[in-house]
Amino acid sequence: MGGPFLLGEAFLLGLASGPACVASCGPVVVPSLLAEGAGWRLNARYLTSFLGTRLLGYLLFAVVVWELGALLSARPAARTLIYGGIHVLLGVALLWYARSIGRGCAHACAGSGLVSIGRVGKRSVPGAAVLGLLTGVSLCPPFVAAGMRAAQLGSIAAALLFFAVFFVATTLWFVPFVGLGCVQRNASVIFVARTAMVLVALYYLFAGIAMLAGRRIYG
Amino acid sequence: MADAACTAFPGRTPPRNWGRALLLTLPIALWSLFMSLRGLMQQDRSLQIASGLTAAFMVVLFYMMMKTSSTYRWRRWFFVALGVLFPIGFIHNVMVLRGSMGIPIEEMIAGRTPFCFLPIPLLILPAALTKTLVFPGSLLPGGGMSGAGMAAMAGLWLAITLVVGKGWCSYACFFGGIEEGMAALPKKAQWKKLDPRLRLVPWAVLLAMVLLSLALFEPAYCMWLCPFKAVSEYVAARNTVGLVQNGIFVVLFGALVIVLPVLTKKRTQCTFLCPFGAFQSIFNKTSVFDIKIDRTICSPCVLCQKSCPTMSLSDDSIKKGETLMSCMKCGACVDACPKGAAVWHIRGTQVAVKPERARLMFLYSAWAMAAMFGGSIITQGLATILQRVI
């Protein structure tokens, strides 16, 4: 299936890619974490939800990569379309999230649960989960590098294991975000976080639409 | 009458006689003369005249601050002059060197993009994590429009910030004077009710731009939101997206720097957008000088709140006897307070005990910086105009 060397490679690749993952998820994670309630426990729940669905996204991608082989790496145009589409979805999710905070309790610092952005049946869907899934399938370069390596493996189980170990290693870099729970929450902090979320969402929307339209962002 | 007012309102400093005002102006006069020496010794006649005029301008304004014991309106003359003359000098240099305000990619590759202070907070995280400056400039002087280089601008920023804190936004920023001038034009504000939460937007912009700059490895605010590209330079559009970026800054400039200041009589770009201003607010926590409100004298008539160009006085902060973190130390509230309750203050000292001493010490520091930095920019702008005339 996968020897220790393969798992070691996945772990090291994840550790090396972790800063890039944190930097790429930062615009999504930091404002949304600040918009949640205070307390490291609540922030830990947010990160658990976010990282859980991010892992789901990774594993889904591993299945796709295995089924499609090196398709994604051989067709940059397809990758750009997928990347653009995910950017648009991320932008929409962030805007919905910002709106949901506003419609929730006036003082989110008093909330005991995560901010919900919808319902599936009777269960509310935490915004953190949606954002985690979307960032999980986002084709950032470290993710693509891991995908290309996983596509070379002998079985889908190996690819899944590779991605899981890669994910665990990148996750270590997210642990310090729990510290944001120590930041005092009040109406001003929530407003700043929501507004920052909107600004980031507008960037993602614009960048996504530009990619889908085949336009270069920066020349 | 002034003495009677002084007795009734001990926080108010009466106007001085011309002799005392002159004496207090003397250090600044010597400083301004020294700062303008280099220009005065140039062969270029327009530069000589511009240096002399600038020195005289700064001295006269300081003298008036001493004579009238008010700060804001005299500081505003300097600040508006700085805001108007900087683009004149800068754009002229750009047109002479490149023939266009658009920065071509060649200049970015050559490291000749001039570095202003606005991207400083955006560069910190990428520099700290990867030792990389995500700005197409030069660390040292690189010729062309690179000026003295990024290290010099950063060094200058840090030095001036240590002295004046967020007073940078009132005594050093070469962009804010445009909107301050626009805000001074109408007698009354058309829009008086402004949502106080909008004061927090610069913090949101700072947070978003810092995170995006780290993710994308570029100065995101410069690329997407800086309205002052309209009066300096911008990345020459190479595609549709570039055109959109340039369109955004034109719209923001028109709205936040021209129209809204006229309608609200506030510095709306500074109050509602500038992430650098939010970043500088942090240094108000370390600054020795601040502005306090003597609660024993305050009515409250909230004239200070109405006069503040950046909404840095809220009902809560007035009750606490202090300004908000966004205070730029422009002195508008102190001058507007009819009872002298709003006063200059030195941390650790008693409020409203010898406030004029605090004001003097602050103004000596701030005006020295203004004469050094802003004065040199005003000189360049004036010289540019005089070259056309002489």
Added chain:
Amino acid sequence: MKWPTSKLGYTAAGMTVLAAVLVPFLLMGLFTNGFTKLGLHVDQMYSGGPTARTIQEDGYTVTIHKAVYPHLLQTEKPFVQLDWKPVNALPQHVSDAVDVDGDGQPDVRVIFDVPKDPKTPLRVDVDTLNPRYQAMRNVGKQKFSELIVRVDDAILVRVPLTGR
């Protein structure tokens, strides 16, 4: 007790005034040198990367830079920059086979015309002899990772890497 804090406050204020005087003579230079010594460098996506080696051609040189790889989420491709210098010594039509990686075998053939008017836009074709480098056809200066520009007395060509 206000007395000691007042003394401290006035002392700090006095030192601030002194610091203001020292800014142009000491502080600014100190901080500028400090920033210079931090070991920071401008992003190689702009600067093109450090020089690897220089090849001597007939009257001019071709400088090969080390490959530049994008950071984190930069959208540019990895590239290698080649400089032809000085411009006035270049023939009107340049067609050079360049050994980029220094293994003795040419990797790319770079073809461009040198116009007499320096303001004329440049265009370049790059034929790849090594699959590691990406071919280019009639490329101008659209992207940082794929361009031809004139900077001062040199013509710079950036050839993207394919990642193989």
